[in-house]
Structures are given as structure tokens and as C-alpha cells.
Amino acid sequence: MNQPIQHKSAGHAIVETLESHGVKRVYVIPGESYLDVLDGLHDSSIETVVCRHEGGAAYMAEADGKLLDVPGVAMVTRGPGAANAHVGLHTAWQDSTAMVLFVGLIPFEHREKEAFQEFDPKQWFESGAKRVMVLDHPNRASEIVAEAMFAASAGRPGPVVVGLPEDVIKEIVDTPIHPQIPVATGGMTVTDWKSLRDSLLESERPLFVTGGNDWTDEAARELTKWLEEHSLPAAVEWRCEGIVPFDSPSYVGPLGYGRPNFSNGLMEDTDLIVFVGTVPGDVITSGFTGRQNWNQRNFIVTIDTSLRGRSGPISHQITAKPVSFVRDLVRMDLPMRDSWRDWTEGLRKSQEEWSALPPAEPSEGQAKMATLMANLVERLPEDAMITFGAGEHTNWAHRYFPTRQYASMISARNGSMGYSIPSAVAASLNYPGRVVVSIAGDGEFLMNGQELATAAQYGATPLVIVMDNQEYGTIRTHQESDYPGRVSGTQLKNPDFAKFAEAFGGVGIRVEKDADVPAAVEKALATVTEDKKFALIHLIVEQRIKAF
Structure with a gap:
């Protein structure tokens, strides 16, 4: 059916196209370069969240891309604004997160004159974005937005940048709103299905490794059920916990920085790995050193035919997004194997021992993160969420936080500091009925801690824990070494x-x-659940040496 033609500005067409794609919220730092888009948002059903820094806005949009089934959207202005937002693009690129960044630009007629805040978006962003597009023709406004949303989600998800010249978006257009472009999800061929089944039947110690952001809660639950029915183990990529629940008998722990000691040899001990939604990259393989023998068997399930970021052997690639792969996998009925059950139970026992909570009873002296986690976890509801950025403080979340469903851990796999508070704001706005905990280090917190103002303005209620040891702890550890x-x-x-x-x-x-x-934890939880305000626990922990 043909779409009705309406006369509107290109900026308003952009907003209507975002609405038609299911976008519920955009994160912005306003600028005179895209005032017509802001005007279009005025009467829109889309909530406009005004942030305090472009980096915070970009991080919030990136977190939305992890949390939702549509790309996250941020809007910033030209030059300095675009530069500040770049950190969120790098996170989306390395974390494979669907995200669209709209950047207001100088007027078309001022181009190539070194105008105020002029820059070339293609030269700035093309090395770290899936596509960079500039709206040079107003009648293509809706089409460009539809193409950007498609590009962010198609194949391996990632960031897309759309430049909006200030004068072009004010032009009146007479084109219909562009329909949504469907994204191919792939799936297992008959050959894929038979090859995987045969390899599983030949394996004594198989292992599934899940990761990435391209999941749904339903697909995660279906995979978990199938794994448990066949007594098969699943580890998880760094900072992707929750695909297979924390307390599932098939969950055997994280593979990444801060991984448990028992998993150090896991990559070599298994005789078959099925990577789903991720690849054996730098962190999983400990700097491209583990799982490098081409006699080892690896199945890689990813829609990305380029296998960007992978290392080591590839026995078979299945070109599919996780949702389609799981849809086909659960039809595969395999005989029960004693060797699988014994292998999985042994790994699960080690994981349970590693993640067992420390004593909740306080000790004498300085506050301890172990005591806080023990008191916090036992009070959390089943659907609690965790967000964090980068630093040694994140290891407490990896080890102890009970991730029981998909998208219950939101973090930055590119090791980006400053991510904790913006992602917590986004998570709380998207899931207002859930407890959102954010763990930040003292060094990381001040990079975007000002976004607590955004939390207060829009009613986000995260519980923030700032672990204060008066240092950049991770770098200090490397320095001491x-x-x-x-x-x-x-x-x-x-x-x-x-x-x-x-x-x-x-x-x-x-x-x-x-x-x-204990009293601090109880008060903070009551604040976020009963008083509906955000709370922050400033935990002063020991430092290895006296800094001042």
C-alpha cells in the first residue's frame, strides 16, 4: 500500500520515521544545528531525554541498543558535540551494538569554508562505524533514517552515523514516510544442522559459549532449556552474563578478564566449542593465545560472514543470528550422554564454589566490598539488573551478581570507563519496575557522574555503589607488575x-x-524501591598504599 504524501519539514520527517520504527526514547544534547528535529520531537510520542554530556548521551543510546530490539538513538551537535559522542560509537563498534547517532552539521552552503564547528563526518567516523551518511537531499530524509536503522541492525550490529545539515532539515518535503526495511536473521541449513549434530555426538566434552547483544529473552530461555535437557555446559563471553542464567545447572561461568582459575584451561580441555553470538576474540582467547590449534573443533554461529575479531580454528560457520540458530537448534534431539553430564556437573560445581557469596557478617575495621556484595545480593529481587563500566571494581559484579535473564548485565566490553552511570540511567528508564544496580570505581564515576542529574530529571532510580580506593586501580595493578x-x-x-x-x-x-x-544497603534499597529516588553508597575501602 502506498504511504500518504504529507508536506512537512525534513526534520519532522526524520522524527516520524523514528516513531514508525518503534523508537520510544532518544538521548540528546541540544544544538542549533538540528533545531528542526528538536521541534519535531516536541509533539512526538518519543521521549526526549536531555543529557549533561554527549558522552553520556551516546552511552545511554548504546545501552538502549543492548536492552531493546531497536537501535538506540542519540542526537548531538556538530564539531565538539560529535567529538564528545565518539566514545559511545567505539563502545557500540567493539560491543556489536545497534545504535544510530544523529549529528547536526553546518549549513550545506557553508561547507568547505572552515565554518564554525565544521568537520567532515565521514573522515571522523568511517573507521569506527558501519555506515556514515549525510542528508544532502531533503526528500531523502525518511529514506536515510530507515536505511540507518536497517544498517545498525543488519548483519553484525553496530553504530551508524547520520549527518544532518542545518539548512537541509528545514526544507519542506513531499515524500511519504519510508517503511521499515526487514533484517535477515539467517538460520541453519540442512548441512549446518547435520554437521553440528554429528560433531556433538562425537564429542566427549562439548562447550557452548554465548555472547553478544543480538539476543531476545525468549531465545535465551529456549537455549537454556535445551542445554539443561541435554546436560550440556555453557560459558559466557566477558560481560555478557545472563544469557544462560546464573543459577542454571548448565551455566559454568565467564570467559574473560577476571575469569575464575578453573576456567583458565577450559578452552583447551574441551574437544568442541560452539560459539553463539560471538567469536573467539582477544579477551576470550587471552590475547589470541588460547584455542589456536587448528586440530581443535570450533563452530561459530554469527550472521557476520567476515568473522571480524575472531582468531584460531574454524571447523564450521553457521550464518545466523542467535534467535534463528536457537529456533533451529531446539529441534535437535540428542541422546543423553553420561560423559556430558559428568563434564557439566564438574564444571558447574567449580562455578558454584567460585561464586559462593562471602560472609554477610561485617568484620572489624574498614568497609569491604565483599561485605557489601553479600548483603546486597541476598536482598535483590529475581529480576535485578547490573550495569558497570571498566576497572577492578567490576570483578565483584562478574563473580557474585545473580544474572537470571537476558539483558540483566549491561556493560562495555571495550573497557570504556564512564559507562556505569549513563547505562544505569538508560536501564532504569526502560525498566522502571526493576532494581538497577550500578557499580562504579572512584576513577570511573566522575567521568559521567553528572548524569545523575539526568536520572533525577526523568525519574530514573538506580542504586549506585562507588567503590573508593583513591586510585585508578586496574592501571595501578599493571604498574605494580x-x-x-x-x-x-x-x-x-x-x-x-x-x-x-x-x-x-x-x-x-x-x-x-x-x-x-548492612544498614547502608538496606537504606539504599528502600530508597530506590519505596521512595522512588536514586541512591548512592560511597564505600571507602582500603588502598594498597597511602596516597596522601
Whole structure:
């Protein structure tokens, strides 16, 4: 059916096209370069979330891409605004997250004159985006948006940049709204199905490794059920916990930085790995050193035919997104194998021992992260979510946080600091009925901690834990290893983060003694669940040396 033709500005057509694609929320830092799009949002059903920094807006959109079945959307202005948003693009690129960044540009007629805040979006972004498009013809406004949303989701998901010249988006257009372009999801061929089945039947110690963001909760549940029915184990890519639930008898732990000791040899001990939604990349293979023998068998399930980021042997690639692969896999009925059950139970026992909570009873002296996690986890509802950025503080979440469904852990696999608070805001806005916990280090927190103002403005209610050891801890650890006794450039002097939270309209709780941890956790949870305000626990933990 032909779409009705309406006379509207190109900027308004952009907004209507986003609406037709199911976009519910956009994250913006306003700029005069795209005022007509902002005007279109005024009467739109799309919620406009005004952020405090372009990096925060981009991170929130990237988190939306992980949480939802449509790409996350951010809007920023030209030059400095675009530069600040680049960090979110890099995260989306390395994490394979569907995201569209709209960037206001100088007027078309001012191009190539070194106009105020002029830059070339293609030269800036093409090395780290799936596509970079510039709207040079107003009648193509809706088409360009539809193409951008498609490109972000098709194949291996990723970021797309759309440049919007200030004068072009004000032009009146008479073209219909472009329909949504369907995304191919692939699936198993008969040959794929038989090859995988035969390889599984020949294997004594098979292992599934899940990862990526291209899942649905239903697909994750279907895979978990099938694995459990066949007593097959599943590990998970770094920072992707929750695809197979934390407490599933088939879940055997994370593969990545901070992985449990028992999993160090897992990549070599297994005689078959099926990677689903991810590839054996840098982190999984410990710097491209593990699983490199081409006599080993690896099945890789990904829609990306280029297998970008993979290393080591490939026995067979199945070109499919996880949803289609799982749809076909669950039709595969395999005989029960004692060797599979024994292998899985042994791995599961090691995982349970590693993730067993430390004592909840406080000890004497300085506050401890172990005590906080023990008191927090036992009070969490079943559907609690966790977000975090980068740093040693994240290991506490990897080890102890109970991820029981898909999209219950939202993090940055490119190791991007400053991600914790923006992603927590996005998660809380998308799931207002769920408890969203965010763990930040003191170094990371101040990179985007100002987005607590956004949380307060729009009613987001995350529970933020700032682990304060007065240093950039991860870098300090590397420094001690490579340059022992020569601490340089890693120490911090911090403000009172609890007062910081209070200033933004939340509840701040400063904790220095371990004995005060249980009460702080109880108060913070009551704040976010009953009072519907965000809460922040400023946990002062021990530092390895006295910094000041």
C-alpha cells in the first residue's frame, strides 16, 4: 500500500520515521544545528531525554541498543558535540551494538569554508562505524533514517552515523514516510544442522559459549532449556552474563578478564566449542593465545560472514543470528550422554564454589566490598539488573551478581570507563519496575557522574555503589607488575560522593566502617524501591598504599 504524501519539514520527517520504527526514547544534547528535529520531537510520542554530556548521551543510546530490539538513538551537535559522542560509537563498534547517532552539521552552503564547528563526518567516523551518511537531499530524509536503522541492525550490529545539515532539515518535503526495511536473521541449513549434530555426538566434552547483544529473552530461555535437557555446559563471553542464567545447572561461568582459575584451561580441555553470538576474540582467547590449534573443533554461529575479531580454528560457520540458530537448534534431539553430564556437573560445581557469596557478617575495621556484595545480593529481587563500566571494581559484579535473564548485565566490553552511570540511567528508564544496580570505581564515576542529574530529571532510580580506593586501580595493578614500587600517575584525591548524590536530588550514604555496610544497603534499597529516588553508597575501602 502506498504511504500518504504529507508536506512537512525534513526534520519532522526524520522524527516520524523514528516513531514508525518503534523508537520510544532518544538521548540528546541540544544544538542549533538540528533545531528542526528538536521541534519535531516536541509533539512526538518519543521521549526526549536531555543529557549533561554527549558522552553520556551516546552511552545511554548504546545501552538502549543492548536492552531493546531497536537501535538506540542519540542526537548531538556538530564539531565538539560529535567529538564528545565518539566514545559511545567505539563502545557500540567493539560491543556489536545497534545504535544510530544523529549529528547536526553546518549549513550545506557553508561547507568547505572552515565554518564554525565544521568537520567532515565521514573522515571522523568511517573507521569506527558501519555506515556514515549525510542528508544532502531533503526528500531523502525518511529514506536515510530507515536505511540507518536497517544498517545498525543488519548483519553484525553496530553504530551508524547520520549527518544532518542545518539548512537541509528545514526544507519542506513531499515524500511519504519510508517503511521499515526487514533484517535477515539467517538460520541453519540442512548441512549446518547435520554437521553440528554429528560433531556433538562425537564429542566427549562439548562447550557452548554465548555472547553478544543480538539476543531476545525468549531465545535465551529456549537455549537454556535445551542445554539443561541435554546436560550440556555453557560459558559466557566477558560481560555478557545472563544469557544462560546464573543459577542454571548448565551455566559454568565467564570467559574473560577476571575469569575464575578453573576456567583458565577450559578452552583447551574441551574437544568442541560452539560459539553463539560471538567469536573467539582477544579477551576470550587471552590475547589470541588460547584455542589456536587448528586440530581443535570450533563452530561459530554469527550472521557476520567476515568473522571480524575472531582468531584460531574454524571447523564450521553457521550464518545466523542467535534467535534463528536457537529456533533451529531446539529441534535437535540428542541422546543423553553420561560423559556430558559428568563434564557439566564438574564444571558447574567449580562455578558454584567460585561464586559462593562471602560472609554477610561485617568484620572489624574498614568497609569491604565483599561485605557489601553479600548483603546486597541476598536482598535483590529475581529480576535485578547490573550495569558497570571498566576497572577492578567490576570483578565483584562478574563473580557474585545473580544474572537470571537476558539483558540483566549491561556493560562495555571495550573497557570504556564512564559507562556505569549513563547505562544505569538508560536501564532504569526502560525498566522502571526493576532494581538497577550500578557499580562504579572512584576513577570511573566522575567521568559521567553528572548524569545523575539526568536520572533525577526523568525519574530514573538506580542504586549506585562507588567503590573508593583513591586510585585508578586496574592501571595501578599493571604498574605494580611492570614497575614495582614506582607508583606514578594513578593516585586520586576524591570528594564526598554521598554529598554529590544529595546535591543532585538523590540519597547519598557514606560508609567507612564495615559494620555500617548492612544498614547502608538496606537504606539504599528502600530508597530506590519505596521512595522512588536514586541512591548512592560511597564505600571507602582500603588502598594498597597511602596516597596522601
